[in-house]
Amino acid sequence: MSRLVLIDGSSYLYRAFHALPPLTAPDGTPTGALFGIVNMLRATLKENPDFAAFVVDASGPTFRDEMYPDYKANRPPMPDDLRAQVEPMMQIVEALGFPILRVPGVEADDVIGTLAVQAHAEGIPVTISTSDKDFAQLVRPGVTLTNTMTGSVTDEARVQEKFGVRPDQIIDLLALMGDTVDNVPGIEKCGPKTAAKWLGLYDSLDGVIAHAADIGGKIGDNLRAALGRLPLNRDLVTIKTDVALDLGPRELKLRGRDIDALRELYTRYGFGAALRELEGGKADPATRPAQATLAAASRASADGEAAPDPALAEKGEYECITDARALEAWVARLAKADLVAFDTETDSLDPMRANLVGLSFAVESGKACYIPVGHDYPGVPAQLPREQVLDALRPVLEDAGIAKLGQHGKYDLHVLRRHGVDVHGYAQDTMLESFVCNAGGLRHDMDTLARKYLGYETIKYEQVAGKGAKQILFSAVALDDATGYAAEDADVTLRLHGVLSEQLAAEPGLQRVYRDIEMPLVPVLTRMEATGVLVDAEELRRQSADLSQRMMAAQKRAHEIAGRAFNLDSPKQLGALLFDELKLPVVVKTPGGAPSTNEEALEAIADQHELPRLVLEYRGLAKLRNTYTDKLPAMINPDTGRVHTSYHQAGAATGRLSSNDPNLQNIPIRTADGRRIRTAFIAPRGRRIVACDYSQIELRIMAHLSGDQGLLRAFESGQDVHKATAAEVFEVALEEVSGDQRRAAKAINFGLMYGMSAWGLARQLGIGRGEAQDYIALYFSRYPGVRDYMERVRQQARDQGYVETVFGRRLQLNEIHSRNQAQRAGAERAAINAPMQGTAADIIKRAMVTVDQWLDGHRDQAAMLMQVHDELVFEVEAGFVDTLVAEVRKRMAAAADLKVALVVDVGVGENWDEAH
Template identity: 35%
Template structure:
């Protein structure tokens, strides 16, 4: 078998990666998306192909011989994006420390280096693989050289051997330069022959083989027009071919051993990966290193990266051993815990293992034998033992299942990690271990796999499962101190201890209790939606004069833009765009368009809410057990999933009707308590604007007052419609809405929207000053904070790109307001939950949706629960103005709105 050589077009692929991963940066705001995507691809290639030789070729800024041949060469190309430019040198530094060869040479492009080295390696009878996004490289394909072109992003590659090139172009690889000589290349500003497109170029080359032969035999070209073009532009065709030709014989000394993968600088790589927050790369560093040839020895790697795949732990599999363990734990009074169970049914899940660590010892409790989860009650309910968790909600859920209450839960590393950096995509303990302890441990995905082929815990061998669990609890015990220090450093401890930690139990409780569903109402709505969709479908077909799949963007595009000849707004790679924004612009062009929009609305209601709700009804309880998540929204708001209870559309009647599906439990009523305009009240408090404060202190209608001030209309002449428009302005300001956004919302000219915003700030100058100050401070320190000091990093705030910077400024304005409102509702949840528990009431908190709390209330407790809600919600946080709560009682959620 021949040795493999991988040669990568560095500029091409980091550019692809940059656009494939739109936004990624570390907390200091250093952009990292191009570099991250490139390295991800590199590691996958190394893992898949195990090459002996690797090189990455880069372009230099200096002009090449092609620029001397043609001053217009690549003249139409845009400059490198500002956020990509610094990543080039950052990537090169990482490659150097990975021991990967780099090539760059003044006067030549990366393509020329790739071509020359590839041909030299080919002559050495090596198996050469070139990876690029540029089809110019296809001219290099031969018996020893295969080219891989990125199709979408950087991970989808198309392989080209000689037969593949011929299949696509009906040409041999060495004819690609002739093809470019005739048809040109707009991306490189290679002119070719005007009027000769790809099809004509191929036809000519099938007959004449090369550009030179075509010019020599131009009189034989049958098409008179093409013959004239060839004769007129023959010099341009020859120049174009020369510009398109990759140099394969650069005169330089070369030895293939230069491409051998060298020894890695592990210490420096860890430093760089930590700097750019590439924790997954750190975790996989040992494994990746072992895939490479000529790299550091395993011992050297282990000296730099401690991988605790196995630790000593005590196995507990009988009640006597359990009793001894409990005695030891009670001496230390602090433990980290990790329960092992496969999540199938919230009310019937079975725990199969439990790992515990204190400062001295780690234990794994086997729950498949004599010891059962209920036997852990003595530990979990001991108020003198502090419990440390990672995603503690999971621990509470399994405890509730066995009738156990976890007491003295003091630390959740999952939540701590989220507070420290709320913008992360995931918060795996394995990443935290690497970041804070430089220790590599298995992630859940490493243990179980991912996707459809993922295993369950019960499928894992006892040895692997016990070791994984023990390591998990040990690392959690060790890392929690580091996370705690970081919380203190960032002044987040109070928010963590007083709000986020108590909330873990409450969210577990709401999920465990669930919300009862009336399936008969769900069936009625399903039938209504089905009938409505049939009606709309019939109307659409009456305009299209043919049946087609309305859900198919491709088929819909043909009907709209070819059959009905509507103006094309936007095209995609696969055809006409029929996205929602396109349809909105076409809404008044033809009656079929609003019908399609309506069809999509009802179709989404049926699939997402009717079918979606039906699929998650728990057969044991007849309820949905929606999961409220603490670590998803960067603002601190809770998110909801399985089903998403927070996004049920209420602007259309049938959407509102979906709330009828959710009903009170037997002998209960639902009480829905909703904060009145909490975000506007927070804005008044934070901005100290006198007019806003006055309005709320005197209990004036803020939307009517804004309408009067902004639209210059007397208070007694404000209509419901005008008030509604003012409401959009009020909340638009809260959300940092631009004049364009407001114009789209109110369907008014942008100039008018701009005037409204200016008038708003003129009438509420304190708001304007607050917004300006917030943006200024964010530009200086890189983040904003809520009233409770929750942080959100906004690295794009100083971005050179106007659109990104503007979005960041709007985010900076909105986050403290929305985040503070989220913090206040969380405090209210905690206080209400604790009161219900303390007063031993049967009523249960079952849902939070943005600014409202829903209590499933025993009918004999309605009045006391109402008092509790008003007391605890209105006194959750002391603002300069009162917090007010609206409350309704009903049999269904619909009745309470």
């Protein structure tokens, strides 16, 4: 189920300012509050919310000032040191991709309250990130408060425990107590305990007022003296929940992070941890570690494990190799070693363009060397020629009998390949060891792992290369500094392997996942990335031009219909035109009750007027052009003429591969214009694109895991599984299944795998919630094994804290025992879905390995280009297509032995769209 996080930015800004020490950036700018905000936002992003917003107060008076001129009159002006941090805060929030909401005339509390109530009404769980007690009035099932600075979560039970009243009594509690922060005068001498006592006796403020004469003593006199202002108090402390907003909960999607902007901001303000987290995995030349320091060996790791072995945190002895005799001695050591840890230093993060600057090696803990080959600053000592070094190392690096170890070594394999060294025997990778040990527990970059497992703080790049505009390339770093920095990488990687390999050895199931799935996949992905895919830039430019022309035509026609020019991208202007001037019916409203102009709203009235259809057309064209056709040509490597995506093995906790630059998983497929983009992914002359796609793989895995006989029969029949399911659920003959019945069965089949509720099914099918609940109940009555599996796996998650895939991949569920009902429910949904998604990920990875092994004898005839969801895409000689299809289909189908057969759909064409 989707989740909305609403961040009370104004509250956190003040809270962080007063709670944290007066930190400053390198240039003296105050950063204490900013530091707290950044850490809070990073923590929020790690929770992967579906929707989120950062809400702050707008400048100027609000409606409460009109109601009560002295409202907040006693608040001092914002301190200068805090004011200086507001704009940087907004820049970072924007760069992180959070929607920012600032609505004049109301407070941030009212915007949050409106969105929370609207999201709750739509069945979306809401987390309000705040330290303000006033928000307790919004707490209800599915709406909780969280304080990321303290880690506390407030649900209904916690409200009762903390305040002594129910959430629906919080407004009345505040009205009685008053609020000194906002200058709302309460009843003299009436504190929270007295107010809670009265509400316990009389239930509400109105009840307290009605029984004011019954309350004796001085406090009773004080109550009666304040009766006239209590209704105003209540109005002032009540969070408004009907603010007219341009955006609703489902429109508050996080944008992609602006990495360049964040890098610049984090560097400017000295946020080292955030900078390291930003880069992740392979260390960035602008953020990698740089001067070895001893960590306190006695400290425990952050997650409460025992402290690392003190010996692992000791500084190593590192040697810089600049003469042939020393190089020869190290090559001899490497040739005799059982395991060689290695790393490369370059001048770019793009392995397809990076130039080799140096190499580092380690074969025993605490001792390593650095071999510079590309440092070029004035006065640099003599270095061995790069080709001489590579020629000396090639026999070791290309010997499959000498095991190699790296940290995110796929990058290094690319760099060495491009410099004429094809590394064989790449056997261990500490990033992948960590990922398999605990996929969702922590980041898997070297800095984080060294700190956690070794108690070792790695060197920071800025200490050897400088910061900001003065930062230099690694090729300009002095050899002494470069040696301490680079050799440490190899040394720390070797030390980490010693710890992580022992953890894997203690878990045979995890060790098999690492040994049989993840490590064999590294060279496969390396080959795919190096091969890339041919993209027709001219075709994309033609598409961009066509999309632009059609956008202009749609805009021109819209202006003609309106009788004037207006901004098609402005919801306010569009709403005024559609509903005020044209008097079209308002079918969908924003959370604040205003007419909506979102896609759903426009589609609902598109059959009544041409203008909504034109706006929908315009928006669809703009998205395709801005996201794909304009950007893909810029990603073509000028040396190869191809697009080279990067695959990430240690990203999704389920084991699913992801990719970036470009993100292949997001290439459109559902619309004609979207599919047209795939026509630009082409085969060269004489070759074809072949796409092999698993059919309904997760549903087949559900049948296997649940063992439900009815679902197994539905697949074994070889017929349309959704139609077969509909026949079972609705108890009709197969040939009598209606389109609506099949659609309902399909929605349930897939929805249950993702924890869909009756509300979600009702929304998807356009039926009542009761009818949807009846569908689900009927489904479970026909497929009791599915219901039993879902309950069984939930219980397993509660008992063990994790679930597993068919192949033993472990998926940790850290929130399965959370006191937060929404978090706990999310973990339970993940418990059901993760084994299916994870098993699907394992299956296609296994298939990729076996297919690549077969391709080893046919590299000149075919290449595996892409992996997208459950699909493998190949480039194949025209005369070899039939052979490849037969062999790939056989190997993909045999990648798992399930209770139902794996079915592979195949398409062939001149481009990806034709083959899909």
